[in-house]
Amino acid sequence: MKKWIFTSLILVAIMGVLWFLFEERHNDPHAVPFKLSGKAAPAFKLKRLDTGEWVTLDQLKGQPFVINFWATWCGPCKLEHPVLAWGAKQFGGRVAFYGVVNEDSPENAQEFLRENGAAYPQLMDAEGLAGVDFGIAGVPETYFVDAQGVIREKYAAPIDPRTLVAKVGALLPAEARR
Amino acid sequence: MSALILCLVLSTYAPQQVGSPPLADPAAEARVERVGKQLRCPVCQGMSIADSPSNMARAQMEKVREMVRDGKTDAEIFNYFVDRYDEWVLLEPRREGLALLVWVGPMVVIGAGLLFVFWFIRARNQQPTLTPAAPAAPGAALPDDEYLRRVRAELDR
Numbered sequence: 001m002k003k004w005i006f007t008s009l010i011l012v013a014i015m016g017v018l019w020f021l022f023e024e025r026h027n028d029p030h031a032v033p034f035k036l037s038g039k040a041a042p043a044f045k046l047k048r049l050d051t052g053e054w055v056t057l058d059q060l061k062g063q064p065f066v067i068n069f070w071a072t073w074c075g076p077c078k079l080e081h082p083v084l085a086w087g088a089k090q091f092g093g094r095v096a097f098y099g100v101v102n103e104d105s106p107e108n109a110q111e112f113l114r115e116n117g118a119a120y121p122q123l124m125d126a127e128g129l130a131g132v133d134f135g136i137a138g139v140p141e142t143y144f145v146d147a148q149g150v151i152r153e154k155y156a157a158p159i160d161p162r163t164l165v166a167k168v169g170a171l172l173p174a175e176a177r178r
Numbered sequence: 179m180s181a182l183i184l185c186l187v188l189s190t191y192a193p194q195q196v197g198s199p200p201l202a203d204p205a206a207e208a209r210v211e212r213v214g215k216q217l218r219c220p221v222c223q224g225m226s227i228a229d230s231p232s233n234m235a236r237a238q239m240e241k242v243r244e245m246v247r248d249g250k251t252d253a254e255i256f257n258y259f260v261d262r263y264d265e266w267v268l269l270e271p272r273r274e275g276l277a278l279l280v281w282v283g284p285m286v287v288i289g290a291g292l293l294f295v296f297w298f299i300r301a302r303n304q305q306p307t308l309t310p311a312a313p314a315a316p317g318a319a320l321p322d323d324e325y326l327r328r329v330r331a332e333l334d335r
Contacts, residue, residue: 032220033264103233128237129244135262137220138234 032137042133046123064171065096080158085119
C-alpha cells in the first residue's frame with residue numbers, strides 16, 4: 001500500500017514537470033515580459049525635436065496614437081523608419097504617429113531625419129527615462145495606444161507594413177479601417 | 179558569460195550617455211546601488227542594472243536614483259519595475275505568493291529526498307536475513323524428508 005502511494009507521488013511529480021516543459025516549449029526564455037498592456041500609458045512630458053514645444057500624454061488623448069521608440073545608433077530602427085513613415089501617411093487624420101528618440105542626441109536624430117525624411121513628429125528622450133516609464137526593453141519598440149490613453153499592446157521588433165496595419169487597425173472602429 | 183558578451187557587443191553600437199551625478203548623501207547613493215543590484219537588466223539578462231554596462235541599465239539606474247531622491251521606499255521602487263516587467267525583473271524573487279515556491283521548493287525536495295533515504299534504509303534493515311542453519315549435531319536424528327532421503331540414496335549408490 002505504502003509502495004503504491006510513493007510510486008503515485010513520483011509519477012505525479014514527473015507528470016507535473018513534463019506538463020510544465022510542454023507548456024513552456026514555445027516561450028522564448030530571453031523575452032522580457034511586458035505588463036502595461038491594457039493599462040493607462042504613463043504620463044510624459046517630452047520636447048518636440050523640430051519646434052522645441054513640450055508634448056504631454058494628455059495632449060495626445062482623444063485620438064489613437066502610435067509611439068515608436070528608436071535611436072540612430074540602432075540599425076533595425078533605421079530599417080523600420082520607412083514603414084512607420086508610410087503608416088503615418090496611410091493612417092493620417094485617424095491615428096497620430098510619434099517617434100521618441102531614445103538615448104541619443106538631438107543632432108544625431110536631426111541629421112538622420114534630414115536624410116531620411118520626417119513624416120511625423122519626433123520627441124526627445126535623451127536620458128531614456130520616458131522609455132523606462134513605458135517599460136521598454138530596448139529599441140525599436142512600437143506602442144499602440146487607444147484614444148483613452150490605454151496601451152493596447154507593444155511590438156518589440158522592427159515592424160513590417162502588414163503588422164503595422166493590423167495593429168493600428170485594431171485601434172480603430174471597424175468603419176474607420178481601410 | 180554569453181549575456182555579458184552580447185551586452186558588450188550591443189553596447190558598442192550605442193553611444194554611452196552620461197548619467198546624472200551620484201546623490202550627495204552617500205547613504206542614499208548606497209541605497210540606489212543596493213536596489214539596482216536586485217533588478218535584472220533587460221539587455222544583459224544575467225546581470226543586475228547596477229552591474230550592466232548597457233545604456234538601458236544606465237537609464238533604469240537613473241530612474242532608481244530619481245525615485246530614491248523623491249523619497250520612495252524600496253518596495254515602491256520594486257513595485258514600479260514589477261508593474262512594467264513582472265516579477266521577472268527581480269533577481270531575488272519575493273517571499274510571497276507563487277514566488278514563495280522558489281524559496282520553499284528546494285527545501286521541500288531536499289526534505290523529501292532525506293525522508294526517502296531514511297525510509298529506504300529502514301525498510302532494508304527490517305528485511306529478514308537469511309542466516310545459514312546451524313549444522314546438525316553429530317548423531318542427531320536427521321529429519322524425515324523424502325527429498326533428503328532420495329539424495330542420500332543417490333550418494334550411497
